[in-house]
Amino acid sequence: MNMHVSNLNTTQNLDEHNVVVEQNSSDIEKTTHQITLNFSDGVTKKFNVSPNKSILDEALKDGMPLLYQCRSGSCSSCICTLNEGDINTMNGASSTLLRSEYDLGHRLLCVSQAEADCSIDLAYGSEVGTTSAQEVNVFIDSIEHIATNTVRLTVELAEGSYMEFRPGQFMQINVPGVGTLRSYSPSSTNKSLPKMEFLIRLIPGGIMSTYLKKQAEVDQILTLTGPYGAFFLREEHKRASHIFIAGGTGLAPILSIIDTVRQSSGVKPKMLLSFGCATPEALFCLDDIQLREQWLPSLEARICVDHGAKEGHYSGNPVSPLQENDVTDPNTVAYLCGPQPMIDGATARLIELGVKAENIFAEQFVASN
Ligand code: FES
Helix, strand or coil: CCCCEECCCCCCCCHHHCECCCCCHHHCCCCCEEEEEECCCCCEEEEEECCCCCHHHHHHHCCCCCCCCCCCCCCCCCEEEEEECCEEECCCCCECCCHHHHHCCEEEHHHEEECCCEEEECCCCCCHHHCCCEEEEEEEEEEEEEECCEEEEEEEECCCCCCCCCCCCEEEEEECCCCEEEEECECCCHHHCCEEEEEEECCCCCHHHHHHHHCCCCCCEEEEEEEECCCCCCHHHCCCCEEEEEEHHHHHHHHHHHHHHHHCCCCCCCEEEEEEECCHHHCCCHHHHHHHHHHCCCEEEEEEECCCCCCCCEECCCCCCCCHHHCCCCCCEEEEEECHHHHHHHHHHHHHHCCCHHHEEEEECCCCC
């Protein structure tokens, strides 16, 4: 599957780096603590939490508009930054945060408890978490093989179903007959609804891949839940230069973001898209990218392949074409989507070129069978 670890800025799913913080519950003073949430749009909201309770659970009981998905410390959707106070991981719980991120103040609210009154920063606006995930039925419209290992799946919402999402967010599709969920980001935008497009990487023996290759047919019904995730277009940065780095089907949420910028009113920002696959045969959506370059004169695309670069391609991963003069705007915002090594490399390179860490948003795509 493609997916999905979005972080405030970066999201990981690194089991080997689990941070488990042990604590002795008998040491905890049995008082209620006040939590202040500082949203990126300047809105603050307060609520109280009981000791030894998940901050996320308590917040949701009070109707706080927080993003979340797994509620078990593995997806990073609920990531925040501790500004003031003391928050620890709950006894016995684990989170996918790296120790270095934990030390920087990042916390996952679903597996965290407050040890004092706390002030928490969130990298999204107060209106973002008000959209809750819902389950809808969709009909398959088309299944196109667009590269050696990629399928474009187009679906249409069943009559009476309603869905809205932020460009970059993802949905979970229930694989028919298996009952397994797989997560994919639409490459389309809200404007295309009731139709939605997904770019799906085919994995040998993969559950969704096998379904798409052997059973999927036009007009079949799929059940889809969403939207999820904290990786989405940040409207507050819309005037800044944009850099998009996409590896493989990580292109899907990036196309949705680019198209949303294109469809919005006003002057378009300077945009650079670097997209790459392993080989020229694995590349896809090149015509779509070229079209967007024509529609958006402020967009420049660079196409990369790891092996066998042809004329017009860059050799190497999508980080390799980044150059010194690509970052001239100090407020440049970057969206990264692809495998973790690409995200790590792109983050380091962008910071080296002068992009602020807090302006880098990333989502890791994980292949799953
Ligand atoms: S880590 Fe998934 S909701 Fe908290």
